[in-house]
Amino acid sequence: MYTPAMTKVPRMSLPLSVVVPLYNEEDNVLLLYNAVSDALAPIGIDYELLLVDDGSHDATCAVAIALVGHDRHVRVLKFRRNYGQTAAMAAGIEAARGEVIVTMDGDLQNDPADIPRLLTLINQGYDIAVGWRKQREDEIARVLISKIANAIMARIMGVRIRDSGCSLKAFRAPLIQNLPMYGEMHRFIPALSQLAGARLIQIEVNHRPRQFGVSKYGFSRIYKVMLDIVSIRALLSYARRPMRWLRLPILLSLLTGLLFFVISMANEAHNSLILIGIAFCFVSLAAFLFAWGLIGQSLTIMDRQMARYATLASTMSTRLEAHLDQEAGT
Incomplete structure (x- = not known):
């Protein structure tokens, strides 16, 4: 899955890891880096920005690697081909060295300025802080489908997550690094974690319109998400x-x-x-x-x-x- 040139970095404890999957986001990488740096500089926390290139066909990886030589906080993982967001997220989470792991999308629709608010909640004793895009900058059809999927998941799994599709979340590392992931499982991490007894809080976060690049979310993902909801419920029932x-x-x-x-x-x-x-x-x-x-x-x-x-x-x-x-x- 990884390139042969990628070596395993010794695990050293850091307060924070920010994991960002990227796929054909060459115009957003530098903007994302600057936004994360600006958001975390005022709170004076040591961190790593873990950029996971999910087999991009453009200059995404080249731009990300250039940042490594510029800033010690940046690390890059590269996939040889496109494996999907969950695989990229899982690889970043596994490689993360932070005691707290923040995940977010690489298209800058998630606002890095919300990260300190999530960290404050983790410091207050919560295991997971989940972003909720109350005012979404997406098409009406996509928003409606997302609401239906959230309602179905709440009914089937018994956990009410307002916005399971929001990637902006903060986790305590030991909790998230022990969860198995496949398919579109990154969406269900909060629900599965809460089932395991984690303390979870949901807060409203900023959501911005996409400025550059093309959205990777199409209607083809709908059936995958629905199938995963049913599969997870059946698997949990069978495992029990x-x-x-x-x-x-x-x-x-x-x-x-x-x-x-x-x-x-x-x-x-x-x-x-x-x-x-x-x-x-x-x-x-x-x-x-x-x-x-x-x-x-x-x-x-x-x-x-x-x-x-x-x-x-x-x-x-x-x-x-x-x-x-x-x-x-x-």
């Missing part, structure tokens, strides 16, 4: 109790197989062989699902990735019931 999740399919397959076997006993020899074959298929399916459940149960104990999902899932039912009770009372 794999055998319980498969109990109904196993029971239905077994009963169907037994039903066909009983029917075969009352039929002629020629038809009974066909019915016995069908019965055998359903019983075999029940046995396969049972074995799958046992394997899943073992993975939640033995595999670290599944164990993390199981930890997140352990609080899901209680939080979902509380969320639904709160909705019923309003």
